[in-house]
Amino acid sequence: MTMKSTHDSPILVTGAAGDLGAIGRNLTAMLLAKGHKVRALVRREDERAEGLRQLGAEVVQGDLTDLASMHRAIEGCRRIYFGMSVSAAYLEATVNTAAVARHHGVEAFVNMSQMTVTQMSITETTPSPQHKLHWLAEQALAWSGLSVVTVRPTVFIEGFFLRLAAAGVRDSDELALPLGNSKTSPISAVDVARAVSTILNDPTPHIGHVYNLTGFESADLDYYARVFSEALGRTIRYHNVPLSSWTDTLREFGVPTHLVNHLAVMAELHAQGRYDRMTDDLFKLTGKMSTSMYDFVKLHAAEFTRSEPTA
Numbered sequence: 001m002t003m004k005s006t007h008d009s010p011i012l013v014t015g016a017a018g019d020l021g022a023i024g025r026n027l028t029a030m031l032l033a034k035g036h037k038v039r040a041l042v043r044r045e046d047e048r049a050e051g052l053r054q055l056g057a058e059v060v061q062g063d064l065t066d067l068a069s070m071h072r073a074i075e076g077c078r079r080i081y082f083g084m085s086v087s088a089a090y091l092e093a094t095v096n097t098a099a100v101a102r103h104h105g106v107e108a109f110v111n112m113s114q115m116t117v118t119q120m121s122i123t124e125t126t127p128s129p130q131h132k133l134h135w136l137a138e139q140a141l142a143w144s145g146l147s148v149v150t151v152r153p154t155v156f157i158e159g160f161f162l163r164l165a166a167a168g169v170r171d172s173d174e175l176a177l178p179l180g181n182s183k184t185s186p187i188s189a190v191d192v193a194r195a196v197s198t199i200l201n202d203p204t205p206h207i208g209h210v211y212n213l214t215g216f217e218s219a220d221l222d223y224y225a226r227v228f229s230e231a232l233g234r235t236i237r238y239h240n241v242p243l244s245s246w247t248d249t250l251r252e253f254g255v256p257t258h259l260v261n262h263l264a265v266m267a268e269l270h271a272q273g274r275y276d277r278m279t280d281d282l283f284k285l286t287g288k289m290s291t292s293m294y295d296f297v298k299l300h301a302a303e304f305t306r307s308e309p310t311a
Helices: 023-033 047-055 067-074 090-103 115-119 129-143 157-163 166-172 189-201 221-232 243-252 257-271 281-286 293-299
Strands: 011-013 038-042 058-061 079-082 108-112 148-153 174-177 210-213 237-240
Touching (some): 023 038, 023 047, 023 079, 038 047, 079 090, 090 108, 090 129, 108 129, 115 129, 115 148, 115 210, 129 148, 129 257, 148 189, 157 174, 189 210, 189 281, 210 281, 221 237, 221 293, 243 257
Parallel strands (some): 011 038, 011 079, 038 058, 079 108, 108 148, 148 210, 174 237
16 A cells, blocks of 8 residues: 655644653654644643744644544544653553544554563563553554554663753763663664654555664763763763662652653663664664764753853
8 A cells, every 4th residue: 555645634743842852843843844744732732832833833732541632633644653751641542542543544653662662572571660551552553453663762862861961960070870881872862753754754665664773872871971071071970870869869859650660670771781782773764873972962062061150
């Protein structure tokens, strides 16, 4: 079956407002730049939703777990990007969206999963409830009869290396993370969005495929600390923080328990070397290499640098 190449039907992008390192927001901009109509699903009306409208997207407010919301969002769309932040409701949201997508005859469903699922099976899981929800979601989508493309990125640079590490780098010249001494291959959400935009631009060749996306290189945290040092022009050292104190700090900042538990398992898997992975799937899809850690730190240098006091 060849899908229509016209851009008459909007592409639904879930999680389009997002925040730091959001795939949905970047994907929306990329698809609009390719000439596609985009229907952007957001959870609330705010300045981010208005920003999507200014880009040219049709914005729909709704909830992935709400049936009526998803009918409003999906009706008239032939292609969907499904992505959701870490949540205990992840499986419900996936099945709810898939059921409505099937009802409306969606022709391509791009599912954002996680690379850890590659190492899971009917007998192998991880202690993270979120990992299990991703695995179960992939099973449900396989049973759904939808034309699914699965994207499994490794850890995001924006998550561990910016959101969770910026304060330590900025205030103490420390890359303070509980990731042990093993290697990891973080990828930028912008690169992942670029891969998804390529798939959604012409889904037919990709239906049924699983793409495992890794970063520019796989290296240990001492190496990445040296990269930070070179990019920022000052010495940054890796501090392998005890996991228990790190998770205690997350809880003090009000991070939900489900997310804390997931991040803790990711840290443990890092220490075990489970994120020491490299593939060329991103290059095969986009013809471009992943963003290097050096370029990423340069791009976000202001967030890693103390502000000079004003006179």
